Amino acid sequence: MNKALAIAGAGIALLLVSVVAAQDGAPRDRWTAQEIATIASMQLKEAGPPPADPSNAYEAKPQAAALGRALFHDTRLSGNGKVACASCHDADRQFQDGRKVGQGVGTGKRRTMPVMGAAHAPFLFWDGRKDSLWSQALGPLEDPAEHGANRVMLVRTVAARYPGEYAQAFGPLPELGPLPAAASPVGSASERAAWEALPASTRTAVNRVFANMGKAIAAYERQVRHGESRFDRYAAATVARDGRGQEVLSPAEVRGLRLFLGPGQCATCHNGPLLTDHAFHNTGVPPAQAAQPDRGRAGAVAKLQQDEFNCLGPYSDAGEQDCGELRFLATNDAGQLAAFRTPGLRNVAERAPYMHAGQFSTLEEVLDHYRRSPAAVLGHSELAQAGEKHRERQPIRLSASDLQDLAAFLGTLTGPVVQPK
Incomplete structure (x- = not known):
């Protein structure tokens, strides 16, 4: 009995030390300085208001x-x-x-x-x-x-x-x-x-x-x-070394965040406060119609250039100097074949199905696709495959439990949708 009481007493003491340490600014979850900087950059507040669109002089009216x-x-x-x-x-x-x-x-x-x-x-x-x-x-x-x-x-x-x-x-x-x-x-x-x-x-x-x-x-x-999510509160707590604040995420969700930043290589494309690089990538997603695969970005460049309602068009309010994205558009990039825009991941758990034609019904299916990294039906997938020498990526090696943790983390990105009154 005395031994049991001693063990219980030690457990309570350890808990008290943990609480005091958290209150004193010791983080619950340890991150490197580089990881903290990355997590900080993913906070919604870093997005700020949308950038001004010089082609629309009425957007603020x-x-x-x-x-x-x-x-x-x-x-x-x-x-x-x-x-x-x-x-x-x-x-x-x-x-x-x-x-x-x-x-x-x-x-x-x-x-x-x-x-x-x-x-x-x-x-x-x-x-x-x-x-x-x-x-x-x-x-x-x-x-x-x-x-x-x-x-x-x-x-x-x-x-x-x-x-x-x-x-x-x-x-x-x-x-x-x-x-x-x-x-x-x-x-x-x-x-x-x-x-x-x-x-x-x-x-x-x-x-x-x-x-x-x-x-x-x-x-x-x-x-x-978007409104702030649990992840945003966790990120703020991590930057502030607030161990109690970090408790807003579960251990499984934190493991998912570590995978997101590291072995999962998700942050390669899903980065910044909106969790997107706003670029176009071919990741081997199977076409909705195998006989007629979607050309993606490669089929859109000419349409953009010829659009009378583009930034350089007669109905734009912008000057030519304001249209750098369009003026210096890459027009012959082979990597754009079957490449699609990186979607932002905020509220992603609430937005099934997934990919450009709803090819996957669940986040788990999406994550399993990236783990398998299949070859692209059209064009060339950017994902590294086993045995392939790749300049920028490594094959994604994740277990079934890793995928569960990643999906759990993605759920922490859900926040309210803020609408004008």
Whole structure:
């Protein structure tokens, strides 16, 4: 009995010493100086506000954001009157839809990406075919699988439903004159013919209103952002050497973080406060359709350069000197074949399924893919494979329990979605 009491007493004493040490600033979890610097760089506060977009002079105007919010939720901006931006970017589903591929008027080919953090990205969509948030917002409106509308119909709707709101944000609507029911430079054959039949001045006026629709939607979307997660609290505690604060993560979650930074090599691409390098990578993800593999970034560069709504286009508010990303775009990089944009990992546990076409249903499947590192069906995977000499990576060697710990850590990245009131 005395021996048992002595052991119990020693345990209590050890616990008290641990608590006192934590209160005195001794960390519970030990990290190297380099690891602490990396963890600090991953805090959400390091992201700051979205960078200013010189191609959108209206992004900070409350009137533009108010109009953008209305447009974002308006189903009349679709061919069947049933699809809005919010149909796929659902606020109750992390501003995405939970489907493998987007479902609008028709069925898309890629997964819906969330809105949060999009204003930080230099290129938008999985393939980066748009270079601003406002230009990105325009694409789905005329896509036959998404909104399925046409440019003239969209502008006529704004002129009829939002003339006052438009004027408050952008000034009076331009003189549009008589417009056909349907016309667009990217529509059906009849819509393209109707577009070409319009006077050049009318086409320019329609394009200006259309571009401003995108700028209004972008002004609203910039206000939708991530809130802090448990990981952010852990990171702050780690930087402050606050052992008690580090208790916000479990031992399994901390092991997952160590794997994320180290053997898992996740932080190679998923780094910074939004857990993305905003770049494009081929990681051997199997195509949704094996017979027709998606070319990814390689198929988007020409579209971006030819887009009249890009940073250098006539409807941009930027000067040529402001468009460095577009001016110095790599156009013949073989590594871009079947490469897709690195998605941010904040709230990732709430955003199944995964990859550009929803190929994986769970995080565990995603992590197992990286552990297996299969060869790419199209192009060349950046992941190192066993026996391969690789300049930048090593084969990923993780156990089943390692994958569980990694998945546990990814769950700590979930925080609230902050929306404008």
